[in-house]
Amino acid sequence: MSAAKSAEPKIVVTPPGPKARELFAKYTDALSRSVVGFYPLVAESASGCIVKDVDGNEFIDFNSGLAVMNVGHSHPRVVKAIREQSEKLLHYSWTDFCYKPIVDLAEQLKAVTPGTHSKRVFFANGGAEANEAAMKLSRWHTRRPLFLAYTNSFHGRTFGTMSLTASKPVQRRHFFPLVPETTHVPYPYCYRCPFHLTYPECKMWCVDFIEEEVLKKYHPPEDTAAMFIEPIQGEGGYVVPPDEYFPRLKKILDKYGILMVDDEVQSGIGRSGKWFAIEHWTGVIPDIITIAKALGGGLPISAAVAKEELMDWESGSHANTMGGNPVCCAAGLQVLGIIRDEKLLENATRQGAYLMKRLREIQQEQSIIGDVRGRGLMVGAELVKNKDTKEPAAQEATELINKCFKRGLAIITSGKCTIRFAPPLITTREILDAGLEIFEGALKEVAAQLN
Ligand SMILES: Cc1ncc(COP(=O)(O)O)c(C=O)c1O
Numbered sequence: 193m194s195a196a197k198s199a200e201p202k203i204v205v206t207p208p209g210p211k212a213r214e215l216f217a218k219y220t221d222a223l224s225r226s227v228v229g230f231y232p233l234v235a236e237s238a239s240g241c242i243v244k245d246v247d248g249n250e251f252i253d254f255n256s257g258l259a260v261m262n263v264g265h266s267h268p269r270v271v272k273a274i275r276e277q278s279e280k281l282l283h284y285s286w287t288d289f290c291y292k293p294i295v296d297l298a299e300q301l302k303a304v305t306p307g308t309h310s311k312r313v314f315f316a317n318g319g320a321e322a323n324e325a326a327m328k329l330s331r332w333h334t335r336r337p338l339f340l341a342y343t344n345s346f347h348g349r350t351f352g353t354m355s356l357t358a359s360k361p362v363q364r365r366h367f368f369p370l371v372p373e374t375t376h377v378p379y380p381y382c383y384r385c386p387f388h389l390t391y392p393e394c395k396m397w398c399v400d401f402i403e404e405e406v407l408k409k410y411h412p413p414e415d416t417a418a419m420f421i422e423p424i425q426g427e428g429g430y431v432v433p434p435d436e437y438f439p440r441l442k443k444i445l446d447k448y449g450i451l452m453v454d455d456e457v458q459s460g461i462g463r464s465g466k467w468f469a470i471e472h473w474t475g476v477i478p479d480i481i482t483i484a485k486a487l488g489g490g491l492p493i494s495a496a497v498a499k500e501e502l503m504d505w506e507s508g509s510h511a512n513t514m515g516g517n518p519v520c521c522a523a524g525l526q527v528l529g530i531i532r533d534e535k536l537l538e539n540a541t542r543q544g545a546y547l548m549k550r551l552r553e554i555q556q557e558q559s560i561i562g563d564v565r566g567r568g569l570m571v572g573a574e575l576v577k578n579k580d581t582k583e584p585a586a587q588e589a590t591e592l593i594n595k596c597f598k599r600g601l602a603i604i605t606s607g608k609c610t611i612r613f614a615p616p617l618i619t620t621r622e623i624l625d626a627g628l629e630i631f632e633g634a635l636k637e638v639a640a641q642l643n
Pocket residue numbers: 318319320321323346347348349422426427455456457458459484485
């Protein structure tokens with residue numbers, strides 16, 4: 193593809209062009225009505241940081257296909273590994289038999305996840321399934337029935353994980369009953385503190401609240417198996433807690449023998465500039481880590497990595513047919529190798545710092561940006577109608593991403609009104625600049641409507 197390494201978008205016909213419109217109409221007719229569909233981007237091919245649609249338009253990709261294509265689209269090493277592995281062994285049901293790629297990937301995941309303790313790995317196909325495994329494992333090991341999670345969180349859409357998920361009513365409406373007695377506590381979202389307090393004067397009441405108001409009053413710790421956390425909330429709006437937050441939380445959880453399940457489905461595999469986002473909080477070693485999205489370089493694979501002593505469930509207690517597929521494992525091994533060899537953690541840190549700096553400069557001029565936050569290349573810009581009232585500019589955010597789409601930038605929202613910047617970790621300053629130019633132009637137009 194011509195623009196694989198290009199920093200420029202190419203719009204040959206205003207998207208959606210005729211072919212995209214035709215296909216999108218069929219998509220709308222044929223597929224489940226439950227799909228979200230941000231805008232009619234009909235992808236035909238992709239390479240590096242550029243996605244090409246069926247009409248020949250080329251978009252700068254700030255989505256990474258929903259935080260999946262961390263090593264870029266169709267990285268030659270990933271493609272080669274998939275081709276070679278698919279000619280050797282396509283499938284052989286990992287929970288009943290054995291093959292080398294799954295052993296190699298398990299060993300590598302044990303090495304890159306936080307903590308030097310012994311670990312074991314359970315493989316599955318997607319993020320929800322990895323979290324579902326973590327839920328079952330937590331119950332099995334602790335013999336405790338209850339879970340804690342956060343408001344504004346997203347952990348998946350199966351019955352188990354939907355019970356943890358709490359970011360939008362539409363994700364739960366008409367699906368009750370869920371897993372009973374899952375308690376949600378407020379996430380440390382300092383820009384919109386649920387307690388209407390201000391950091392640091394608040395002394396992090398949101399952590400103490402969990403112990404003082406929840407565990408000591410109505411959610412008995414001795415009945416609580418695990419607390420699920422996103423170190424940086426993904427679907428909730430790319431929200432980053434303060435530095436002391438997770439160390440203090442882990443201390444409370446340890447005191448009561450409650451496991452910390454660190455959902456790194458979106459924030460992991462280098463997205464935040466570290467292998468796993470929880471590493472930004474010093475000394476916090478989760479009990480179980482769940483990984484998906486970017487792990488397979490575009491193929492479906494997920495994992496729950498647990499402390500050795502926790503994975504003591506009996507043979508046959510949990511399994512699946514398709515998890516840890518050998519082709520997906522071969523792709524995953526390349527993803528980890530590419531992140532190392534191409535120094536993508538360093539690049540994500542460097543480019544992410546630049547991206548945040550540029551967004552803060554834009555914020556100086558455009559008061560519609562209320563907050564800029566993030567780590568590495570997991571960056572959010574929250575839009576507000578008014579800086580003082582912080583009234584969410586949700587409609588404006590939707591308009592903005594649609595304008596960007598028409599001009600060659602694929603970018604979406606997260607939470608109510610946050611623009612999420614999640615480009616591939618191979619991105620360059622030139623690509624960021626080209627994307628930001630489109631973003632800034634569209635932002636000015638949307639902001640002007642507010643005045
Ligand atoms: C933090 C987090 N956990 C879990 C999931 C669910 O993953 P999947 O869609 O692969 O089931 C997502 C998906 O966006 C996520 O962001």
